[in-house]
Amino acid sequence: MFHPRRTLRALLPPLAAGLALAALPAPSAQAASTLTNTGFEADGAGAATPSGWSEYGSTGASFRESGGRSGSYRLTHYSSSAYKVETYQYLSGLTNGNYTLRAWVRSGGGQKSAYLALKNCGSAEQRTDLPVSSSGWIRIVVPIRVTNNQCTISINSDANAGNWINVDDLTFTSGTTPGLAVKGSDVSSLAKSEARGGVYRTSSGSTGDALAILKSAGQNYARLKVWVNPADGYNNKARVLAMAKRVKAQRMKLLVDFHYSDTWADPGAQSKPSAWAGHSYSQLKTDVYNHTYDVLSALKAQGTTADMVQVGNEINGGMLWNEGSTNNWSQLAGLLNSGYDAVKAVNSSTTVALHLAKGGDLAGTRWWFDNAVNNGVKFDVIGLSYYGYWHGSLYDFQTTLDDAASRYGKPVYVAETAYPFRLGSEDAHEDIINTTGELVSGYPASTAGQTAWLRDIMNIVEAVPNGRGLGVFYWESTWTAVSGNGWDPTDPSSGNGWENQALFGYDDRALPAMSLFNRR
Numbered sequence: 001m002f003h004p005r006r007t008l009r010a011l012l013p014p015l016a017a018g019l020a021l022a023a024l025p026a027p028s029a030q031a032a033s034t035l036t037n038t039g040f041e042a043d044g045a046g047a048a049t050p051s052g053w054s055e056y057g058s059t060g061a062s063f064r065e066s067g068g069r070s071g072s073y074r075l076t077h078y079s080s081s082a083y084k085v086e087t088y089q090y091l092s093g094l095t096n097g098n099y100t101l102r103a104w105v106r107s108g109g110g111q112k113s114a115y116l117a118l119k120n121c122g123s124a125e126q127r128t129d130l131p132v133s134s135s136g137w138i139r140i141v142v143p144i145r146v147t148n149n150q151c152t153i154s155i156n157s158d159a160n161a162g163n164w165i166n167v168d169d170l171t172f173t174s175g176t177t178p179g180l181a182v183k184g185s186d187v188s189s190l191a192k193s194e195a196r197g198g199v200y201r202t203s204s205g206s207t208g209d210a211l212a213i214l215k216s217a218g219q220n221y222a223r224l225k226v227w228v229n230p231a232d233g234y235n236n237k238a239r240v241l242a243m244a245k246r247v248k249a250q251r252m253k254l255l256v257d258f259h260y261s262d263t264w265a266d267p268g269a270q271s272k273p274s275a276w277a278g279h280s281y282s283q284l285k286t287d288v289y290n291h292t293y294d295v296l297s298a299l300k301a302q303g304t305t306a307d308m309v310q311v312g313n314e315i316n317g318g319m320l321w322n323e324g325s326t327n328n329w330s331q332l333a334g335l336l337n338s339g340y341d342a343v344k345a346v347n348s349s350t351t352v353a354l355h356l357a358k359g360g361d362l363a364g365t366r367w368w369f370d371n372a373v374n375n376g377v378k379f380d381v382i383g384l385s386y387y388g389y390w391h392g393s394l395y396d397f398q399t400t401l402d403d404a405a406s407r408y409g410k411p412v413y414v415a416e417t418a419y420p421f422r423l424g425s426e427d428a429h430e431d432i433i434n435t436t437g438e439l440v441s442g443y444p445a446s447t448a449g450q451t452a453w454l455r456d457i458m459n460i461v462e463a464v465p466n467g468r469g470l471g472v473f474y475w476e477s478t479w480t481a482v483s484g485n486g487w488d489p490t491d492p493s494s495g496n497g498w499e500n501q502a503l504f505g506y507d508d509r510a511l512p513a514m515s516l517f518n519r520r
Contacts, residue, residue, distance in 0.1 A: 033093035035153060035172040040064050040073045050075065054090070058083035061157070069104045069137045069168040077114075077157040078164040088154040091172070094146050096122075098176035101142040101153060102463070105130045106166040109442030111159040116140065116167075119154060122147030130165055131456035132442030136395025137168070141463045143176045177462055182308075182413055182471025183517045184221025184255065185214055185503065189479040191243055192234045196484040203510045210478045213510055214503075215250045218517030222247040223255040223415075223473050225313065226295055228273035229262050232489040237295050244304035253307040255473070256299070257355075258292060258339065260312060260319050263489055267316040267357050270324070281323045281331050285338045288320075292342035296350070305347050310415070311339035314357040314385055316368065326371070333375035340378040351380045355415045359384035360392025362400045369408055381470060382408065383415030388440040388453065389433055398460045405468035413470035414461060418501040419453035420445040421513070426481035426506045429495020445500070451513040458516060477503035477514075 036042075036052035043051050043064060053075075055062045061079035068074040077085055099118070107114055109132035119125040121144050128142045144151065155167050190198075190210055200210035211222065224243055227235045240256065247254050259265035262273045272279075276287050292311070299306055318325040324335045340352050354372065358364055369382070382404050386397050405412045423445045425431045436445070443449045454474065461469040479485075479498045486494030499506070503514045 033091055035089060035091065035170060038170040039068060039071045039168060040075050041068070041071045043073075050087075052089055053087055055085065055087050057085040059085060061085045061159075062087045067166070071168075074166045074168040075155065076164060076166055077155070077159065079159070079161065081161050082159065084158045086154055086156050087167075088152055090120075090150070090152050092150045094149050094151060095174070096146050096149060097174055099144050099146055099151065099172060099174055100176055101144070101170065101172050102139060103170040104137040104139055104168050106133050106135070106137055107131065107442075108134050108164050110163045111157055111165075113156065113158045114163075114165050115156050116142050117152075117154040117156060118142050118144040119152050120148075121145070121151035122149075128459055129452070129455060131394050131459065132440075132452075133394050134441070136393060136399070137166075138394055138398055138460065139463045140459050141177050143179075145176075178467045180458060180462055180469070180471040182221050182253075182473070183219050184223055184252075184471070185219055185474045185477035186223040186225070186257070186416065187211065187214070187243070187476075187478050188223070188225040188235055188257075189476055189485060191239055192232070193478060193480060193482045193485045196482045198478075198480055198482040198485065199508045200478065200480075200504055201507070201509045203512070203514075205509060209246075210504070211246055211250050211252070214477065214514070214517075215252055217510065217514040218519070219252065221253045221255060221307075221471070221473065223257055225257040225259055227259055227262050227489075228291060229275060230489045231262070232492070234489065237298065240295065241298055241302060241304070244299055244306075245302065248304045254299075254304065255308040255310065255353075256295065256306045257310040257313055258295075260288060260291070265312070265319065266314045270315070270317060270319045270321045272320050276320070281334070284320055284323055285334050288335050288338040289342045292339050293346060296343060296346040300346055306343075306350050308351040308353060308381075309339075309343045310353045310355045310383060311336055311343070311379075313355055315354070316356050316358060316364065326368070329371050329375045333372065333377045336372070336377050336379075352378070353381045353383045353413075353415070354379045355383035355385070357385040357416075358391050359386030359414065360396030360400055362396065362403055365400050365404055366407065369404065373408065379410070381411045381413060383413050385416040385475075386414055386457070387417060388419070388443070389438050394456065394460065397457075398463075401460065401469070402464055405464050405466070411468045411470040412461075412464060414457060414472040416473060416475035417454070417457050418475045418498075419443060419450045419513075420500045421447045421450040421502075421505065421511055422500050424500070425495075425497075426499050427483070427495045429486065429497055431500045432497040433501065447505075447512050450501075450511065451516065454513045454516050474503060476501075480504050480508065481506070
C-alpha cells in the first residue's frame with residue numbers, strides 16, 4: 001500500500017478544509033503560452049510551490065516529492081487532516097482551437113472529488129476524474145475548445161484525512177481526442193426478459209422501451225449474441241433478426257457476437273453446437289462460413305446490416321473444441337478466417353473483431369495475438385473483456401489495451417465490462433459478485449461505485465494513444481431479475497446471477513451510470 005513521504009511541506013498546517021475554490025487569484029500578466037514544469041523537476045529539494053504552478057486552498061496539502069513516473073519528482077496532494085486544494089497553471093496567448101491535456105495519475109481513492117480540469121477557456125469547463133490506482137500510473141485525457149486565447153490547467157482535491165493523489169508528466173497540446181466512437185451495451189437478454197414480463201423505466205420512473213432508454217442516455221451501439229440452436233429458442237437467428245430491427249429503428253449500430261455454440265462460449269467452454277457434433281475440421285470450416293453468412297445475409301436482406309461482428313466470444317483457448325483449440329493454431333486460424341471471409345462476403349465494410357477475456361493479461365494477450373498474426377488470422381479490431389474483480393488492476397488493463405493497440409496497429413475496445421450497484425440478489429439465485437471481498441478496492445457496490453467504475457474504464461479507453469481507443473460495451477445492461485430469464489437456456493427455473501450489475505435497478509429504473517454515455 002502506498003504511504004506518501006511526509007515532507008516539510010506536507011507537515012505545514014492546512015487551511016480550513018471547507019475553504020471554497022470557486023474563485024482564483026487574478027492570473028499573472030506574465031503567464032506563459034505553454035505549460036511549464038510538466039514533470040515537477042524544475043525545483044531544488046524542499047521547494048514549496050513547484051515552479052510555474054500556483055496553489056489555492058489548503059496549500060500545505062499540495063507539494064512536490066520524490067517518486068516521479070519518469071523523472072525524480074511528482075506532484076502530491078495529501079494531508080493527515082481533511083483538505084481542499086487546487087494546483088493550477090494559467091496559460092495566455094493561446095491560438096484558439098482544440099486542445100488536449102494528458103497526464104499520468106495515481107490515487108488512493110476516498111476523496112469527495114479528485115480531478116483534472118480545464119477552465120476559463122471560453123467554453124464549458126471540462127473535467128476528468130482520477131481513477132483509483134494505488135500502484136501503477138494511469139494516463140487520463142481532458143479535451144477542451146479554447147475560444148478566448150487562454151486556459152487554466154487545474155489539479156483538484158476535495159479530500160478526507162489521509163486521502164492522496166499523485167500527478168506527473170502533463171502535456172497540453174493542440175488537437176483533440178476522437179472521443180469514443182462505440183458507446184454500447186450487450187442486450188442479448190432483453191427479448192426474453194420482456195417476454196417473461198420484464199419492465200424498464202427511465203430514471204424518473206416512466207415505463208419505456210429499454211433500447212429507447214439506452215439510446216436517450218447516449219448509447220449508439222447494441223451487441224447481440226447469436227447461438228446456433230439454443231434450447232430456449234432465444235439468441236438464435238430468428239430472435240437476432242427481430243432484435244436487429246428494433247436496434248436499427250433506434251438509429252443505433254449493431255454488433256453481432258457469434259458464439260458458434262448452442263450455449264455460452266467463454267474461456268472455460270467452447271462446445272460445438274449439437275448440429276456440428278462429429279464434423280471433421282474441414283466440415284467445421286464450412287459450418288462456420290455458412291452459419292456466419294446465413295445470419296449476416298439475412299440481416300442485410302431486411303435492411304439491418306451488421307456494423308461489427310465478433311468471430312467467436314472470449315476465445316482465449318480457441319473455439320469449437322477440440323478442433324479449434326489453441327493447441328492447434330493452424331486449424332484455429334482456418335476457422336477464424338472462415339468467419340472473417342463470410343463477414344466480408346456479405347458486406348465488405350463490416351468490421352471484424354476478435355475477442356479475448358482477461359483484459360489485464362498483457363502476456364496472455366500478446367501470446368494469443370502473436371500466434372494469430374503468425375498464422376495469418378485476419379481481423380480489423382481487438383476486443384477485450386475487462387472485469388476488475390477478475391482481470392487485474394486498472395493499470396494492468398491500461399497496459400494491455402495500449403500494448404494491443406500499438407503492437408498490432410489495430411483499434412481496441414472493451415467488449416464487456418460491468419460493476420455492481422449493490423450487493424444482495426433480487427431473486428433466489430446468488431449473484432456472481434455478492435460480497436464486499438469480491439469488489440475492486442476503491443469502488444463500492446453502490447450506484448456511485450458503479451458510475452465511477454464505468455467512468456474510469458471510459459477514460460482509459462479514450463486515452464489510448466493515436467486515437468485507437470474505439471469504445472466500450474457494458475455487458476448485459478438489461479438483464480434484470482425476471483422469473484424464467486435465468487442463466488441456463490436448458491432450465492427455465494434457473495436464476496439470474498447478474499441483476500446487481502445491470503444498468504437498471506431493482507425498481508427497474510435507469511441507474512446513474514447510464515448517463516455517462518451522453519458525456520463522452
